[in-house]
Amino acid sequence: MNDGPDWRPVKRVRAFEEVVAQIEEQIATGRLRAGDKLPGERALAAALGVSRPSVREAMRVLEAMGVLVANTGSGPEAGAILAGSAGPALTGVLGLHLGLANFAVDDVVETRLLIESWAVEAAARHASEADLDRLRAIVAAMDAPDVSTEQFNEQDTEFHTAIAELSGNALVATFMRALRDTVRRHQQRAVAELGPDTGALRADHRAILAAIEARDPRAAAEALATHLRRAYPQVTRGRGR
Amino acid sequence: MNDGPDWRPVKRVRAFEEVVAQIEEQIATGRLRAGDKLPGERALAAALGVSRPSVREAMRVLEAMGVLVANTGSGPEAGAILAGSAGPALTGVLGLHLGLANFAVDDVVETRLLIESWAVEAAARHASEADLDRLRAIVAAMDAPDVSTEQFNEQDTEFHTAIAELSGNALVATFMRALRDTVRRHQQRAVAELGPDTGALRADHRAILAAIEARDPRAAAEALATHLRRAYPQVTRGRGR
DNA sequence: CCGGATCGTGTGGTCTGACCACACTGTGGT
DNA sequence: ACCACAGTGTGGTCAGACCACACGATCCGG
Numbered sequence: 001m002n003d004g005p006d007w008r009p010v011k012r013v014r015a016f017e018e019v020v021a022q023i024e025e026q027i028a029t030g031r032l033r034a035g036d037k038l039p040g041e042r043a044l045a046a047a048l049g050v051s052r053p054s055v056r057e058a059m060r061v062l063e064a065m066g067v068l069v070a071n072t073g074s075g076p077e078a079g080a081i082l083a084g085s086a087g088p089a090l091t092g093v094l095g096l097h098l099g100l101a102n103f104a105v106d107d108v109v110e111t112r113l114l115i116e117s118w119a120v121e122a123a124a125r126h127a128s129e130a131d132l133d134r135l136r137a138i139v140a141a142m143d144a145p146d147v148s149t150e151q152f153n154e155q156d157t158e159f160h161t162a163i164a165e166l167s168g169n170a171l172v173a174t175f176m177r178a179l180r181d182t183v184r185r186h187q188q189r190a191v192a193e194l195g196p197d198t199g200a201l202r203a204d205h206r207a208i209l210a211a212i213e214a215r216d217p218r219a220a221a222e223a224l225a226t227h228l229r230r231a232y233p234q235v236t237r238g239r240g241r
Numbered sequence: 242m243n244d245g246p247d248w249r250p251v252k253r254v255r256a257f258e259e260v261v262a263q264i265e266e267q268i269a270t271g272r273l274r275a276g277d278k279l280p281g282e283r284a285l286a287a288a289l290g291v292s293r294p295s296v297r298e299a300m301r302v303l304e305a306m307g308v309l310v311a312n313t314g315s316g317p318e319a320g321a322i323l324a325g326s327a328g329p330a331l332t333g334v335l336g337l338h339l340g341l342a343n344f345a346v347d348d349v350v351e352t353r354l355l356i357e358s359w360a361v362e363a364a365a366r367h368a369s370e371a372d373l374d375r376l377r378a379i380v381a382a383m384d385a386p387d388v389s390t391e392q393f394n395e396q397d398t399e400f401h402t403a404i405a406e407l408s409g410n411a412l413v414a415t416f417m418r419a420l421r422d423t424v425r426r427h428q429q430r431a432v433a434e435l436g437p438d439t440g441a442l443r444a445d446h447r448a449i450l451a452a453i454e455a456r457d458p459r460a461a462a463e464a465l466a467t468h469l470r471r472a473y474p475q476v477t478r479g480r481g482r
Numbered sequence: 483c484c485g486g487a488t489c490g491t492g493t494g495g496t497c498t499g500a501c502c503a504c505a506c507t508g509t510g511g512t
Numbered sequence: 513a514c515c516a517c518a519g520t521g522t523g524g525t526c527a528g529a530c531c532a533c534a535c536g537a538t539c540c541g542g
Binding site: 012016027028030033034056057058060061062063064065066067082084085086089090092093094095097099100101102103104107108110111114115118169170171172174175 | 257265268269271274275294297298299301302303304305306307308313323325326327330331333334335336337338340341342343344345348349351352355356359410411412413415416
C-alpha cells in the first residue's frame, strides 16, 4: 500500500493570494463584517508590504466571489465595501463551467428540480399569510392581459425566487436563483425563448400556489415538478422524488 | 403602473471586465474549450488594446472562478490553461459568505442533507457492480483498526463524494463536495472535531452501503439522514419528507 | 447672512516600463 | 552520444505616474 515518497509540489504563494488569505481570515474571525469598509488600496499595500497591483488583484478575486464592491470617488460610499450576495458569483461560475462542458444543462435543470421541490414543500409547510399574499400578487400580475414576454419572464423569476425564500433557507434561495439564471441565460442564447404558450405555465403557477395555500407539501412538489417538466422538456432522466 | 423615467445607473465598464467578458464569450461560443491555452498576457494585452495589469486582473477573476490555472516557466504546461473544476471556487464562495453571515451553518448542513438524500437515492437506483466495489473498498478501509482521525476524515469525504458521483449528476457532485468542505472547514475552526466516537459513524456507512446494495432508494435516504443527523446534531429544523 | 460656484483631496482605474524567478529548448563543447 | 549552458518566453512583482470621479470645505457674490 506504500506508494513511495509521494512528494507534494511546493505551492508557490503569490503575493495577492496572501492578501486574499489575510482578508479572509479577518472575515472568518469576525474582525471584518458585512458593511465594513476596507482601507484604501494604497494604505493596504503599505500595511501588507506589497505593491498596489497585488492588492488590486486580490480585490478582483474577492469581488468575483461577491464579497465586496468597489466604488470610486470619495465619501462614505467610496472604497471597497464588504457586502455581497453570493448569487451573481454563483451564476457566473455555473455559466462558465457550463460552457466548458464540466456539466450539462440537464444536470442544472435536474438540480433545480431537486432543490425547488424541497423548497416548495418547506414553503407549503410554514408560509405565513403575508407570504401567501406576496405569491398571490405575483400570480395575479402574470395573469394580466398585457404582459410582454420580457415581463412574463421577470415575474416568473420572482415567483420561483419567492418560493425559494419562503423555504427559510437562505443558501437554498441563493442556489435556486443562480440555477434559474444559469438555465435562463443558456436557453436565451441557444433557442427561441418561451416555446409553449404561457397559458399552461400560468395554470401551473396557480396550481402550485393552491397547493401551498392548502398546506399540502406533497401536492405542491408534484405541481412544481409538472411545471418544470413542461418548461424544460429536455429533462428525461429519472429522479428521486 | 408607470413608475416614471426609471433611470438605470450607467454602469461604468472597467477594462478588466471587458477582458473577462470577451473570454467568457469565446468560451460560450465554443471557440475556447477546456484544455486550451490562452495567449500570453502581453500578447493578450496588445490584442485587446489594454494594459497588462488589466489583463492580469481579468486572469485573477477567471482563476477565482475555477476556469483557468496559470503556470510560470515555458513549455506546454506554462501559461494560462483553461481547466477547471468548479469545486474549489464554490467552496471558497460558500466559506466567505458563511463568514459574512449571509447564511448560517444550519442552512449549509440542511442543504447538504437535501442534496445528498437525492444523490443516494439515485445511486441506489443505478449503481453498477464496479461502483459498489468502490464503495465497499472505502468502507473496508475505514474499518481498519489503525486509522487516524485525519485518515478517517479523508475517507469519509471520499465515501460521500463517491455517492454524489454515483448519482450521475456532475453538478450535484460538485455541490456536494463544496458543501461538505465548507462544513468541515467551519467545524474544524470552531469546535474540536469528531466528538462522537467513530463506531456509530462507521456503522452508518455500512447501513448506507447495504441499502444501496439492496437497491432500496428509500432505505438509503433514510440511512443517510440518520448518519448526517448524528454527525451534525445541530440540524433541528424540519425538512422535506 | 445665505447660497451657490469652485477648488482641494482622496478614492479607485489605468498605464508604462522595468526587473525577477522559472522552465523549457536549442546549441555548443566534450 | 551526451551533457552543460546560454537563450528565450512565461507569469509574478514592483515603482511611479496620470486620469476620472465624487465628496466636502472654502470662497465669493447677492
